[in-house]
């Protein structure tokens with residue numbers, strides 16, 4: 001589905017993604033790990049065609065993903081309906097006057113007819129039915145995140161990219177999202193920090209180092225049980241709070 005080939009990316013002078021290479025196959029559920037600043041968000045934006053590598057290339061279903069390729073109407077439509085990115089901060093995604101309009105926005109852009117049925121289906125699925133007339137800015141963090149997620153899922157993307165989707169969810173919503181993602185047919189790449197949650201959903205993990213290189217790509221349980229790998233990735237720490245012990249979740 002997606003091929004990442006020796007990709008380098010920088011905003012200014014310093015590369016913050018270096019020699020990234022991996023492929024994503026249909027149906028895979030991948031957790032993306034790495035300390036703050038390691039490049040997870042940037043990598044998701046590269047996969048979503050919002051940023052473009054300075055070196056190397058990314059292919060989507062055999063076609064090179066470049067700024068120029070996305071200017072082609074047919075390719076853009078195919079890519080934008082196939083891939084959806086949920087930003088970590090839902091505030092940057094919500095700009096319509098009501099939740100209903102938020103959900104209909106993408107469908108309208110793609111000129112899909114009869115959006116009403118889909119809107120009610122996804123509103124029901126994400127427990128948003130009662131909020132459809134409300135303004136998204138007045139919702140709680142968790143509600144906003146569900147609206148943002150619904151606005152992507154309604155387009156039925158084949159590849160779903162999620163940037164720390166659990167960060168503002170309460171335990172009940174977290175439980176619901178785990179079950180939901182587990183049962184979802186879409187291919188999934190999600191950035192997160194919680195290994196327990198990651199293991200519930202993903203089979204494979206890609207880990208970025210502080211030096212912005214992929215230091216592990218493989219089976220998630222092998223990685224989670226390997227303290228050397230966890231330490232190397234900075235995902236294992238000892239704290240000296242009330243209950244000092246080692247921790248990796």
Ligand SMILES: Nc1ncnc2c1ncn2[C@@H]1O[C@H](COP(=O)(O)OP(=O)(O)O)[C@@H](O)[C@H]1O
Nearest residue numbers: 011012016034035036037038039040041042043
């Ligand atoms: N828009 C930007 N302009 C310049 N530097 C950025 C920008 N966004 C992120 N960075 C830098 O790129 C690095 C990787 O950031 P990011 O991809 O957000 O990492 P993560 O999501 O793993 O925390 C960080 O050092 C961050 O400060």
Ligand SMILES: [Mg+2]
Nearest residue numbers: 040041088163
């Ligand atoms: Mg991030």
